[in-house]
Amino acid sequence: MYHTEGFGVILGNTIKGIKTVMEEENDVERMFQNIEKYKVSFITCVPPTLIELVNTTNNTKYDLSSLKVVLSGGAAQAPEVIQRVKNKYEVAFIAAYGMTEVGVISMGVVTDENSARSSGKIIPGFEMKTTDIATEEECPVGTNGEIRVHSAQFDIDSNFHTCSDDKRIANAAAFDVEGWFRTGDLGHNDADGNVFVVDRLKEIIKGKRKQVSPAELESVIISHLKVADVGVIGIPDEKCGELPKAFVVPSDPSLTIDDVHKIVEENLVEYKHLRGGVEFVKTIPKSATGKIQRNVLKNMATKL
Incomplete structure (x- = not known):
């Protein structure tokens, strides 16, 4: 619940008065039971859960007809897995990309193979660029580099009086000299503004x-x-x-x-x-x- 997805979903649902079913740990069969019991229409999943949804045969034991939308983020996803989830459960699929440090960065509905490979479009309030890993120069559109984002919600000038020195130093290192946040992710955007996250740089x-x-x-x-x-x-x-x-x-x-x-x-x-x-x-x-x-x-x- 301290991750941006859990926090954002719970906060948004509370504001809208939407019932939220929370589970202590990932268990696909219990998810099916809750979908049937509470007539759940929207679920959020990390990519490994999508793989479980594809591989399980227990879905036929439950009435999952209320389910309409699946949202997933957290890591790069295989388009084939997304398509299998869409076909198997007859749902719409939303791909998203974000970080707990900055919130949701991009989001979009998967409609074709290209959108299945992306994490949607950059959301209002954010700017994105990619920089060469060695030179830190901005990359051309479509070229992989470190993803950096900028938003008015960043307060990089804060003194963080309650933080220790090492955390203040780490926070300062997370931003470049122009105030762009270094995500540590490798990826690119295309001419249409779609965001493609390839992997974590350290991996x-x-x-x-x-x-x-x-x-x-x-x-x-x-x-x-x-x-x-x-x-x-x-x-x-x-x-x-x-x-x-x-x-x-x-x-x-x-x-x-x-x-x-x-x-x-x-x-x-x-x-x-x-x-x-x-x-x-x-x-x-x-x-x-x-x-x-x-x-x-x-x-x-x-x-x-």
Whole structure:
């Protein structure tokens, strides 16, 4: 509830007098029970919950006809997963992007494949630009760089009298000299104002001066009908720096490691191939907010 999505939904619903059903933890079947019981029409989900919605067969046990809209944000999402959710539950889908530090940045209804890859358009009150990671110069439209945002709601001149020195220093470092907030996210916007979030900069796999997005690889791998879930990390390599490695949860026992390699090799350029290997696991470790715990995956890879 301290995240921008939870806070924003609860505050907005309270202002509008809309009943809100809150759950202590993520449980898709309990979500179905509540949708049926309270005739829920709108739900918010983190991307891993979308994968559960696609994979579960328990949805047929409940009356979910009241559900009309699904909203998701928090990480880059696979267009194939979004489309499967739309088709399976016959709902409209809203993609969003935001941060607890600054609020909701962009939002939009998914209508086609391009909008399924985006996080909607920048919302009123915000400006966005991307900057080159090395030079910090502004990137042309359509070019990936660090996403930076600006809004009149930022109070960068506050003295933060109640904060410790280290927090004041950290706050100052979060803004550039022109007052733009450094999101730490890699992405771009297009000529129509759509926002495309690629990945967190600190999670980018770096090898031979090439950058590989774990989220992009995950999006391709999860599109395989025999894959239930996936997490990608970079593992150390003396020659390349890092190599992509995928931890995969099969939804079908007939899935092979070669199948995973094949779908990546058919869709992505050579330097993005899984030269760090593929490993089948039972679950992908995730935080309470549904984000992949890549540090846990790195520890798993180290112990092999």
